[in-house]
Amino acid sequence: MTEAAVTAPQQLTRRRTKSRPPLLIGLCLGFMTLVLIVAVFGAALAPHDPAQQNVLGSLAPPSAEHWLGTDGLGRDVFSRMLAGARSAIMGPLVIAVVAMICGNLLGLLAGYRAGLVDSLLMRWVDLMVAIPSLLIIIVVAGALGGGYWLAVALLTLLTIPTDARVMRAATLEQVPRPYVEAAKTLGVSNGRIMVRHIWPNIAATAVANSVIIFAGSLVAIAGLSFLGLGAEPGTPDWGQMLSENQPLLFTNPVASIAPGIAIALTATAVNLIGDWVYEKMSRRGAAR
């Protein structure tokens, strides 16, 4: 207990790394590569046109022709799964990247400049974090009629403050360190100190946080689509398929289970990869 409590973070991560089977990460990386390929070439890889309806041939069970059967409008579920990978990946990617850029800049600024800038930024962050984000999105998207990119924009806005707070904490830890003092003494500009000196030292946190945001957004967007506030009806989208095909649970269960599994697997894989990347980066930092 005592030993664990005083163990330095680097040692902790190193020990965890040793005990983790690399096979799991390999599987996750393989799976994500597959998802990315499908996201890029999805529609081209699909055996059928994902939007092609055949209402009179609906609810077919899985077969050689339709690997995952057909849905209520007779569309090929497997093709829709492939085409749906793009919206599953695209939105969360935009959210993670934009939230990372904005959140990191704000976090660095607040942590480094301190004083009034810090107070103002952090009170704004407190305010935003106090808002129940998913609820706000449901209300706003509901009032404005929903839509995929509206959901993405709202999620991005509501994610930036969380990211900023984490990055501010990481920055605060770096500011008193000698290398920052040294840079200041040498007359390096504040902007350069923040971006070129401090940021590389908190990059592991930044990346790990963004990966968590990516996984969280994936689930959140799927949830909004499930509620009818995300992707437009008819768009192949995993969350939307989950909702559309839920009533088919007893007629073609695969149609609703498959998108659910895809969402869960992708979110899990991204989280595990994020964890692994963080450890790799922290270790590199520690060794330096």
Next chain:
Amino acid sequence: MSGSTRNRGWRRARVASCLLGAAVLAACAGNGPADDDPASGDGEHPGATARDVDAGKPVSDEPIPHLTVGISGQVPLVDPAQNVMSGLYVNMNALEPLLQVDADGKLEPWLAADWEKVSDTVYEYTLREGVKFWDGTELTSDDVKYSWDQMAPAADGTSTMFAAVASIEAPDKYTVRVTLHQPDASWQYVPAMYYGVIYQKAHAEQTGEEFGRPATLAVGTGPWKFDSLNPTSGMELSAHEDYWGGKPPIDRVSVKFFTDDNSMALAMRAGEIDIAPGIGQPEGFAAAAGTASTYTTATCATSLVSMPTRTAPWDDIHVRRAVAHAINRDDIIASTQGRAGAPLHTLISPQLFESLGSSDEVEAALEEVETYPFDLEAAKAELAQSSVPDGFSYDLTIPGGSSATAQVVSAQLAEIGIDAPVKVIPDTAWYGMIAERDPMFTFTETGACTPDPDWDSIFLRTDDAGEPIGLNLAQYTPPEVKELLTEGLLEQDPAERLRIYTELSKQVAEDVPYVPVYAEGNTYASADYDIVEYDSFWMSFPWLLNVVPR
């Protein structure tokens, strides 16, 4: 005319919207027309057979100690003036109407033993003598007057067609006299509808503001009496021993509320409920509910595609005709998961003409009405003649609930070059757009109907200035249509009314502001019971009297 017309248009719109809401609530399960019935040995399903017993009598005498009924949605209170949604399924077994619509669409006596049209504006109803409320007191004309007065637009009734009523009198103990502002042929059905039910005046006055709420409920004459109501979970009813039709065969009725069809189907599978009288998506329900089977009947409610006739390019008749020819009803019906009753080609459902003539006369009249069968070549030819021969793009804006069907419509229009992406907006926003007269290309189900052809005037109403009101989604306002609608209500002779509504149908078919798609269906599900005479108006009287064991 205008004031009451406008009022009524909106009131109907609200009834329709409430029921639409209920339908949306109900929708969450399954797929294609379902009519798989193990009980129909001789070919005719019990649901399609007529009640062949006297008023007040149960169809089957077989005693049932306890029946559990599942319904979608919740019942917050039992005041008929305020409760037009899921409560109907329950209310009608406890609170009764004066008349009943039979299987042929004709009016039959219920609480009223007799009725008479004294003049074009005066109707007189003679109550059955010896009808007892649950507390043993006798039903009198005062109770009827009181119940109906509460539905008048001036009171806070939210659901009625009582706008046509000038006064309601109770000249003696058993006579009720209704005077209308002006002749209105659609009034005759109001005493047979769910919004015209009767409850005890004394109890209602005594409970005042609290009337109808769980603590006080209501006192009626129905075969089953309200015992308790828990707005979140369900209701308990028990047999009314002194019922005027004799002690009903079901001793105790428990009603359970469900948030969606799926959970209700699973409850039926587990044996927790015996019968679900109104479900949204029969095929999914049947798949989930195990041994239960469903029966669907086509009602007089109309689902339709509506085009904003005052807005380009929809103001071009060729565009509207192209859309009408491009709609493939079979595919759309298949996409409703069994919810649709039958294909429909006229705005006013043929069922609603039944009260105006023999089936031969009605058939002959409707043959004159132009229809637009599915024909892609004809659709493309019409579009080629239009102002937009190369097609165009316009959102298909719908409230939640009809998304699957709208997607099929959208795909069908894509075949002729019309790009109509489906845009789902919240119900409130959809009604907001109607109120604001925003031009909207849409698809809708109305979820309700009355037996009179005037019902479909909700889609055609205009105010004095000729501006669309109520559910006139297509903003369709030719003066001739307005004249025909007015004439149809003022005229009292059925044969003449048949001519008027045929004329109206021809005019609407000629202009195609709407493409009628299917007659909406009502569906019940059960493993052990059937509901006899399950038609458009199955729940406008104590339908539990029509429940028969298989």
